[in-house]
Amino acid sequence: MALNSLVARLPLPSRSVQKAVGIAAVVAQAGIGVTGSVVRVTGSGLGCRTWPECQPGSMVPVAHEELHAVTQWIEFGNRLLTGVVILVAAIAVLTAWRVHLATPRKRLLALAWTMPGGVVLQAVVGGMTVLAKLEWWTVAIHFLASTPLIWLAVVLLHAFTEGDETPRWLVPPIAKTFLVVLAVAMWGILVAGTTVTGAGPHGGDPETHRLDAPIELLARVHSGVLVVYLVVLAVLGLTLLRTGAPRSLWRRYGAVWLVALAQGVLGVVQYALGVPEALVSLHVLGSALVIVSTAALWCGARDRGLPPAPAVVSSTTTGHAAVTP
Incomplete structure (x- = not known):
């Protein structure tokens, strides 16, 4: 294929470069959610009144008598x-494509393609959110759509540093079951959190509709799901303690506890102080870190072997990529 030939002309990335690209993907997917929260807490969600244009007839902010320039630029x-x-x-x-041409890595390439695919999906959902005037449920969908992308970015990072073998689980089946339950509980926390946000004071625009539900009740449900998550995490730890686990997995397990407890404390402080803007964005960052640490724990619980040694990729006279051992 012509595209294969073009990609084959790129230098083969080293293992350190591959890891750096994976880390960049995690940071990018997590970071865009945090910057989105800044838009919301500053009331700038409709600073650009339309999409994909910023203002009707203009792709960039323009002077507007009803819109402050700062909110437009945010x-x-x-x-x-x-x-x-x-x-x-x-x-x-x-x-991933260049690595795949050097040594077949279909899983790695498929994971890499989820990144631009997810960005396109998020752009469409974001446009719908703006056109719907930031209805709380559209903002919730916009946020929740980003969470699998953060998880997949972590899996992609690990895929760069491991092989494509069938996963060999390093924990017993019961621990694997608790890992699945832990992931489900994590997304339960995120869903419950969007309802609290939907009923809270930061809707992205002063005129947007809010969820008509008692925020105290929603906050209790949100914190209750967090308690479930922590209980499952504790039971998982007891299971690993009884059956044994690699030291590297214990480090990841400890990181999940650290992030989850910090996020819980931050949530309590945020609620007690009346949901100040800065703490809202920190809480969104904490949500991303909970996803990252939980996904890292999941990835660390199985072994896919070492990445295969790269072959040499060259272009033949016919213009097709040729792989030689």
């Missing part, structure tokens, strides 16, 4: 950062 800046996420996603695909 929203427009977040849209520009999406371009950075797209760039990182493209680099991830090219890196």
